Amino acid sequence: MSSPTSTPHSAPYYFVPGPSRWPMLAGISMLVTMAGASGWVNSLPWGPAVCLVGIAAMLVVLYFWFGDAIGESERGLYGKRIDLSYRWSMSWFIFSEVMFFGAFFGALFYARAVTMPWLADLDHKILWPDFAAHWGNTGPAGVVDGFQTMGPFPIPTINTALLLTSGVTLTIAHHALRAGHRAKTAFWLFATILLGAIFMGFQVYEYMHAYSDLNLKLTSGIYGSTFFMLTGFHGFHVTMGAIMLAVILYRVMKGHFTPDNHFGFEGAAWYWHFVDVVWLGLYVVVYWL
Template sequence: MSSHNASAPYYFVPGPSKWPLFAGMSLLTTMIGASAWVNDVSWGPIVNYIGLACIIAVLYFWFGDAIKESEAGQYGQRVDHSYRWSMGWFIFSEVMFFGAFFGALFYARSITMPWLGDLDHKFIWPDFAAHWGNVGPAGTVQEFTTMGPFPIPTINTALLLTSGLTLTISHHALRAGHRAQTAFWLFATVALGAIFMGFQAYEYHHAYTELNLKLTSGIYGSTFFMLTGFHGFHVTMGAIMLSVVLFRVLKGHFTPDHHFAFEGAAWYWHFVDVVWLGLYVVVYWL
């Protein structure tokens, strides 16, 4: 949201839109392609990529319409409140999403593993060692090395914490009306996010090629890659959101008092930071 207009309607209701229909068709195409892909159908990957490309196009034009409506002064205080509640509930749903994966990690690590290592199960799997990062009770998982906190995870922690600081500085600059400083610190935030993803890509390559740690490496490998992978995906999405906000800042959008698009993206980015801190402690240290 960029500005409030005294002539804005009581509550702006957009006219009929084709984008929900196109979004549904794109999602259906994506899932059909993905289903065919996992079943080794030759045309699956192509259909999946077409669906993903359509989703990106729909989002681009749909958000573009919302930006035009905002810049035209159609959004008043009530629409602003709606956006804030919507973003708050969206982030809450993301909290529940990551909570499920952290819960799975806790269950496997603190409940299932000691249970498999108790006296009763020693008769079934006498060689099983109840320590985190094992190869399973039957030894069906290939040997691998667990991932420690140094150096990449610790560097990435510093990068994300610094990005939260630069984003806060950018927000304060926007509220003070200093557009150039806003753009500079916002660009620094996006750059730090990109560096984070570069390090994570290197970490994954190191895990697969040198540690033999893969998604198929038992419960340790699956929880490690699901948690860090989905977090990396959220960092990527957050960086894209902040890049769009940066582009809008450079175009002269937003005012010191009304800039919800900036605030919504910042909320999301700080949420991603907090998730990483929990992940850094639970996955890499414990």
């Protein structure tokens, strides 16, 4: 608790927010979203509607939750200790995301480097007569429909260029903010968000191409499940990162940041650069190898 004589920038000060309904409502919204997504994947009629309701509820919760946090910051309630706690919190959050994607990359590695060679040493009659130990195996006839694998050209390569460019534009925006150029910061932030939106547009087109032309689906064996889980969750993180940057753009335009006090910008930038790095891993492991 803060002492009545301390100020936000004095050593003993630490702002303790009051009780908030937003964490509980965010958890409920996420539960509804996941329930709807599960129903959607399993072709249940109520799945899409429930999933969209959960997403809408989550966006509303985040709007008011972000608003409360921004209001506290603008009232000068956050000092150096709060800034440090935010930095550690964002660092641990990104670390948890590293573990999240690491689990999926690990599953992909196990399927390709361990399972396939192991199955190749077995009697093919135990599996099926035409079994071939290569990645993208379609499985026995009648169990998994035939499909084609996704190559690196042209969409994945274009998307790689888009995300790498977005990392550059975001860095330029950061330098502009540190130099006190609000208009330039807003311009380059908008460019970053636009590049992210174009990336997602190409990702949607790639999924349409996979379903309609390659017959590649989530149910297409271990290849389909790992492909869509990795690229799908990455796309979700790009979307969330773009939302974060949109909030930061609004705050830049409102003059909430100064050259010396702008961790909100830095935290969103850390997240966006993390998303870039994950995509580079996906581009090499999923599309090239």
